[in-house]
Amino acid sequence: MATTEGVLVRSYERGMVTLTRAGGVSARLYTDENRISPVFVFDDVTEAYAFTQLLKDKYEVIRYEADSTTNHGKLLRIESHPVGREVIVNFCFFTADAHGMNMIAKATEHACKWIMQNSRARHFYALSGFCSEKRPSGFLLAGGKGKKVSAGALVPRERVGTYLHTTPEKMCDMWHRTLVAQTQSNTIGYNGQYANGLAAIFIACGQDVANVVNSAVGITDFEVTAEGDLYASVTLPSLTVATVGGGTGLGTARECLQVLDCAGEGNSPKLAEIVAAALLAGELSMGAAIASGEYVQAHETYGRNRPSQSQ
DSSP, rough: OOOOOHHHHHHHHHHHHHHHHHHHOOEEEEEEEEEEEEEEOSHHHHHHHHHHHHHTTTHHHHHHHTTTTTTSOOEEEEEEEETTTEEEEEEEETTTTTTOHHHHHHHHHHHHHHHHHSOOEEEESEEESSTTTSSEEEEEEEEEEEEEEEEEEEEEEEHHHHHSSOOOHOOOHHHHHHHHHHTTTTTTBSSSSSSHHHHHHHHHTTTOGHHHHHTTOEEEEEOOTTTOOOEEEOOOOOOOOOOSSSTSSSSSHHOOOOHOOOOOOHHHHHHHHHHHHHHHHHHHHHHHHHHTTTTHHHIIIIIOOOOOOOO
């Protein structure tokens, strides 16, 4: 974790110790894809509607055009989102172990040129912003922008007391109150500090740090079980991580990926699950600090920088 915030590593460390002593974390990857969303403009609504039918009829040709530009990316589907006389088109790709935005942008542009030659579109823009690349949106909660992954763990009551200095009931009450507050503020999803862990891991492991914005949209859930223990989980529907390409092969970034046994091809799903488990640790520790009233004191003890005062 690469960070200048002193308390951050200590906080995640506490959460990780708690989860380890509780028996570990279960993490699973649900979907693995990326998307880019050009927009096409027409003379009227009728032509826009006809275009959506054309995309259905000619999908296999469009897929061939897109896939012809890359040996790694594969077009999975296209989705039409008409707005008036415009049609936003989601091009959804499998990008293997790469982030792949440059790859799928090239593939999509090539397919769009074929579409322009075989439709009544007046013009198109390769990037509409609908795909939510590096910006938060409610659309991200449905997934499709990167990897959708969940991590969860059962933390026995005694472990909650020993390592987190609180109880499952207090953790859930804190979760309830802060969930209401975040809903009132119109937050997209719910979490305590996804961005903290994501930024620290992204910098350390050579990820595109700006993708913290879309990756940090997700949902943390705390529950008290019938036996009185705590079940905690995180779900990240649009996590963007890679193990090849970009900065992943440079300097200490590759070393960090090697430490995690996640360097190179075939390892991006594993990295996604590790990231989710790490964020779960951060959510437990921060939630416990708030629930136990230790939040301010923890920063005073571990996170304060007090340089000597010079005259």
